[in-house]
Amino acid sequence: MIERHASVVVQTFVRVLTPLAQLFALYVLAFGHYSPGGGFQAGVILGATYILLALAFGRDILDRKVNQPVCVALGAAGVLLYALTGVAGMAGGGTFLDYSRLPLPVTPVRARYFGILFIETGVTLGVAATLIILFCRLGEQESNR
């Protein structure tokens, strides 16, 4: 199936590119307020770095680097972070997902700004973990079923 790519050039390139791509994902997440992009795109980019790794170092690296049940739980935790941000708005006296009532020491409008950042972080986590699971499962070697 997907085998270890022998070329040292490719492996070195991927080794350098991976952290850069992950950094870019963080940039996309943080600057979604001002420019196109946001949590979802950041999550996909973050997840895609793992495909790069698999392409360069063989699919086995995913089995070594990724604990899949934990990855599923992380995906759930991402969505949960989103939902709990909404519940925090309820705790502050607003309706569900009312970020202006988040218990933060800032003005309601700034609180909305931060609320968006929180939920986008949750989206990134949820999407990245889910995509990694998808790639791990869909790319799995033929099993004995």
Added chain:
Amino acid sequence: MNYPYWVAVGLLMLGLYTMIAHRNLLKKAVGMTIFQTAIILFFLLLAVKRDASLPIVSGADVDPARFMNPLPHALMLTAIVVMVATSGVALAILIRLYARYGSLEEDVIAERVASDEADPA
């Protein structure tokens, strides 16, 4: 001129035809993607305003006619995610089907399913 909408209609028909007429399940999945993007195209065409720019605003006194309608953009971001999620599940099912029945052709699978159901092993 409303010609861009005609492209959406064409893609819609092509996708729908493929989903029903093609016997290969992967082709059906391809048709499904085209069908869904046709509807996304339809929505996004609604967002266009002539001579308007990206919906990223600065300063006060914003004239809404000068910016694209952001609502369909936000809706279709969601629709694209739904599209890839559906594809993911469809492909997972397809992989299991191939592992079990050794084919992606609808009629071959149907035959083997029938013999499976007659004699569940």
Added chain:
Amino acid sequence: MRAHLPILPVLLPLVGALLQPLVGLASRHAAWPLAVATAAATAAAGIAGLLDVLARGTRRYSVGGWAPPWGIEVVLDPLSAFTVCVIAVVATLTLLAGGPSARATYEGEEPTYYSLTLLLVAGLLGMVVSGDLFNVFVFLEVASISSYALVASGGGPALAAAFRYVVLGTIGASFYLLGVGCLYALTGTLNMADLAARLPAATGSPLFGGGIVFMVVGLAVKMGLFPLHGWLPDAYTRAPAPVAAVMAPVATKAAAYVLARVLLYVIRPEGLPVGTTLAWVGAAAIVAGGALAATQVDARRLLAYSSVSQMGYIALGLGLGVQDALVGAYLHILAHALMKAALFVALAAAVLDGRGPTLRALRLGSRMPITGACAVVAALSMIGVPPAAGFFSKWYLLQGALAAGQPILAGAILGGSLLAVVYMYRFTEAVWFGEPRAAGGPPEAPMPLLVGLVALAVASVAVGLGNAALVSNVLGPAAAGVGR
């Protein structure tokens, strides 16, 4: 908490579903109790919401603090609160009763299974309480995608059924979305209340008719309405027994509810023959589904086709649109959910005992008298024997058809009951007199299964006995003002 009652039926199962994989890391045995507790809390919130609505009127809840139509609102009125209760209560009982069967099917994967079923419930409830057309689409997809995966998890033949379900389900959802797009292009809004206010000025446009037709066709696919029911029989027949027990009673009901909501409360297409068409298609579904059910030898397929027939009753009532017919349709949503849940749970008990799925091998009576008796109560409700709930829903539908001056449709309702006598007689006969199997194992079904099953059967009769109170307090007000 009262302030948040409208959102709780969505929030509770969603959070419960997300907790499953996290708790699953620590213990796999907590999954089932956690799922039942989540569903029970959701049902409690739903009942509290219904009581609140009945006491103090419709509740509108602006998610995110944004007033509609800019934000998304969640609406609890008598109809949505009632439907929430139906789905949440039935899901609680089927999750409870399905536990032993799910353990046998999903050994080691229970957290994933229960997470997906709770996501299905959250999706269905989200569709019901939503006051925004696009939001309904997104929840519809949560419910659909979890259903696809749950059906496919049966492996083998279930995979083929699930792929067909994905293709047809996607066509249905996309048609719905296209209809929403037409109405959005026409009015610029997605909020149901805002749309209802702005549409009357725009009924002349082709976008109006197109929007309605695409939405109705899409929802008809999702509710398994004949002749667009192609995905349903295989999916319900081949899905694992616990999945069928959870899905079959409620999955199509949310789509039927959205159809009612859109047609009767939002769009109200007076100039177009949508209602009449729907009523006649419903009549065709009653007869065709019943006739197909009567010829089946597989018990699950028999029940699946009976679902096609029973969804026909709901469509017929919604299409007629007169007060009694609407009450009958709403009551039938409840009655059918209860009886179909009981029947699929009884089948799950048989499968657990190594019987079925063919009618010949069913024979519950001799080894499982309580399970068998409950199945028979549900079967009598399906036929429409008083005092079971199924009698009263059909009674109201019949009244409605006569009040609307449609004797042929009334005939279809009666004919459907006659067909139900045929197929349910075959089912009941199989339950009591089928081919005996070698004895072994415990004589009755496991306790949780029995508790859930008995509760469903008792509820079927209780709803029938208490139908007058239910109709005058809940369903009458829900149908008031929209009936023709």
Added chain:
Amino acid sequence: MSELILAGLLVLLVLLAVVAVRAPDLLLAVITLGAYGFVMSLIWAVMGALDVAFTEAVVGAGATTVLFLAALLRTSRRRSPAASPLRWVALAVALGTGGAVLGVTSGLPRWGDPTSAPATHVSPRYLVRTLSETATPNAVTSVLADYRGYDTLVETTVIFTAGLGCWLLLTPRRR
């Protein structure tokens, strides 16, 4: 000028869709579908929907292609050339639907009309007030994450549901 580019891209889009559907080799079909997604993302960019373009590029052209390729690796590239008995039904359904949609499009506002209902009702508030109400200049982000944040919560739930579904389907049972 941009209108010409758009027209060209739309023509290219249709051609790629036809190739993806007609290709006898499934690998070719999948690769063409990736190109189709890429052209689609260019179209969104030309139409001023950069956020959608970005997502389409990473999801439509990127993730979807990878998923299809992964599926292809575990199944088969070949497909049987025999025609389906359903093709006339499919043609009738497609033509009927297409005709209906085409009939409906005659009621659409003129393309790009800044006075149409979607342009004048509901949406202007997002543009006018996104800065003062959410401190977020990108109106798409504020609609997505705040005004309609409920949708986005459910959207994230959808993708998680799909991940969970694949996990359930493709993990060998431990028994």
